Amino acid sequence: MPPGDRVALVRRPGPRLEDGLVTHVRRRPVDAALAARQHAAYRDALARSGRRIHEVAPDDALPDAVFVEDALVVCDRLAILTRSGAPRRRAEVAGVERAVAALGLETARIEAPATLDGGDVLQVGATVYVGLGGRTDGRGAAALRALLEPLGRTVVPVRTHGVLHLKSAVTALPDGTLIGRPDAVDTAVLPPVRAVAEETGAHVLPLGGDEVLIGASAPRTAADLRGLGYRTRVVDIGEFEKLEGCVTCLSVLVGA
Numbered sequence: 001m002p003p004g005d006r007v008a009l010v011r012r013p014g015p016r017l018e019d020g021l022v023t024h025v026r027r028r029p030v031d032a033a034l035a036a037r038q039h040a041a042y043r044d045a046l047a048r049s050g051r052r053i054h055e056v057a058p059d060d061a062l063p064d065a066v067f068v069e070d071a072l073v074v075c076d077r078l079a080i081l082t083r084s085g086a087p088r089r090r091a092e093v094a095g096v097e098r099a100v101a102a103l104g105l106e107t108a109r110i111e112a113p114a115t116l117d118g119g120d121v122l123q124v125g126a127t128v129y130v131g132l133g134g135r136t137d138g139r140g141a142a143a144l145r146a147l148l149e150p151l152g153r154t155v156v157p158v159r160t161h162g163v164l165h166l167k168s169a170v171t172a173l174p175d176g177t178l179i180g181r182p183d184a185v186d187t188a189v190l191p192p193v194r195a196v197a198e199e200t201g202a203h204v205l206p207l208g209g210d211e212v213l214i215g216a217s218a219p220r221t222a223a224d225l226r227g228l229g230y231r232t233r234v235v236d237i238g239e240f241e242k243l244e245g246c247v248t249c250l251s252v253l254v255g256a
């Protein structure tokens, strides 16, 4: 991957998407054809923000593979292949590893028995918050710390409650301000978290400059962010939200 290249890794959903895991929400039918269209629009939004789309080969046997951020954490030029806290998601890493190798990144992995999902890893400048909840354990956080401290990062574990991942509850605006649901995380270890108007407004993906990607299900949060001076790029990812997915989890951004 040449210096300056800005890439978005994505993985298209398959026909068995509706068999994806649900933990904190009631299962609802998922329309696979609509999901495919929503994913195409999501890829298009990332491409329009100046990202080169790099696709991980889809795997129709792995319904949750579309949530690619859980299998991979990228920090500078290091790609960390994770070991999900959901055993049936662990096979997703193989395809992601091949895609990462094609980008020429250095690789490392979270080794058993540690568990870590990428959705629990929130990078804000030189600080990396790691959620401790259903999917990531203390060993996973320690393994992440051992890999990232040499890169000048400070790793801060954060307990989560009643949410799938840390980034289900809290994400960061381009200036580093945290936004989301303070009730779902241990706020004692975090800077102030700006509460959002809708649950799905907790998920924003900074795209560069003052632009953020946000789901169409959070119109009041999007309006608030525009009020703060941000440009919002809105995508409808409703079929993925039925499976506890959000705008962050459908991609991994590599490069500034």
Ligand SMILES: NC(=O)NCCC[C@H](N)C(=O)O
Residues within 6 Å of the ligand: 020, 021, 022, 023, 064, 067, 069, 070, 086, 089, 118, 119, 120, 164, 165, 167, 168, 243, 244, 245, 246, 248, 249
């Ligand atoms: N990082 C994320 O927010 N990932 C969403 C994963 C959803 C998937 N159905 C799961 O339960 O693992």
